[in-house]
């Protein structure tokens with residue numbers, strides 16, 4: 001089964017994302033900030049990561065930069081998922097190694113389209 | 122809504138656009154026409170239909186705009202656009218003399234995502250095209266949806282359906298809460314109003330016709346007639362792309378499948394047409 005790590009400090013968003021992604025046949029693990037996410041990927045690299053930007057401890061941007069430098073860290077498809085929807089944010093995320101970008105609020109159709117874009121649906 | 126009124130609407134939209142509605146769609150009709158009544162200050166659907174039928178063309182157009190379904194998105198279903206990139210353009214480039222313009226028609230373009238997706242694919246093929254001119258013509262029966270298409274403005278939901286973020290960054294500017302596609306892209310598409318029930322006589326010949334997710338709304342005789350006219354407008358070695366739920370099978374014998382791609386429709390060569398036979402060989 002494909003695996004996806006959902007990283008977001010909002011438990012509501014994690015729950016919504018989990019429900020949608022389980023419907024797309026992903027096995028889900030969760031983390032509530034970048035630090036926790038680092039622990040998760042250190043023990044097992046997922047196939048995909050749905051990543052929030054603004055989080056306490058370590059934000060999504062910093063996590064992504066660290067991830068891409070880890071051994072095997074280039075493998076997961078990273079879909080950035082934020083409320084920031086201006087071009088400079090999107091460009092920054094893509095330049096730092098995200099594969100796709102989702103602007104909140106999202107729905108099943110948009111997540112499906114974006115995970116399709118990175119070849120996982 | 123009373124039975125005679127719904128029948129009146131059903132008859133009107135069938136004659137005007139070929140769209141087949143059934144009485145079970147009464148709720149849909151009412152939901153779509155209520156805003157028109159409100160905006161026009163009209164008391165009832167009956168009154169609206171009387172005026173539309175008696176020659177108020179603006180109101181007739183408003184009824185058509187309200188009752189057409191404009192659901193669409195960028196790179197819809199992906200495969201047609203992959204065929205366009207990997208099969209259609211390479212085959213056309215190999216067959217057509219250098220410098221000859223390629224002509225593409227999106228025959229029910231809705232808010233423009235389909236023709237704009239084609240512009241993006243053509244940009245990626247720039248090197249292969251080597252300066253060859255390509256025309257993209259895009260039509261729809263709905264004036265309201267055509268003006269949206271021409272504006273090139275899409276909301277956040279629309280730019281996330283089917284459109285890779287890479288393309289969003291490459292082609293769009295943010296304007297308030299919406300996204301504006303580059304004027305260069307808009308300029309590459311010739312938008313015009315066209316009803317598929319009409320004879321497309323003066324339009325010349327096309328190399329590729331996208332007629333996707335519109336024939337599903339029509340009955341079989343109407344589809345057959347439209348296939349006939351599309352075949353007349355398509356080059357003998359051209360390509361027709363339909364929606365996922367649409368097929369020529371059992372409706373027309375003017376098309377067959379491409380030898381390699383089953384979902385790609387190509388005109389069926391007739392014995393009487395030897396020039397076309399060599400063209401496809």
Ligand SMILES: C[S@@+](CC[C@H](N)C(=O)[O-])C[C@H]1O[C@@H](n2cnc3c(N)ncnc32)[C@H](O)[C@@H]1O
Nearest residue numbers: 138189191193229231262263316317333334335
């Ligand atoms: C569901 S959309 C399909 C858009 C696009 N081709 C796609 O596949 O995403 C159908 C479009 O067909 C248009 N349409 C309906 N009846 C038509 C007719 N008789 N002639 C031309 N366009 C028509 C509608 O206005 C609508 O925009």
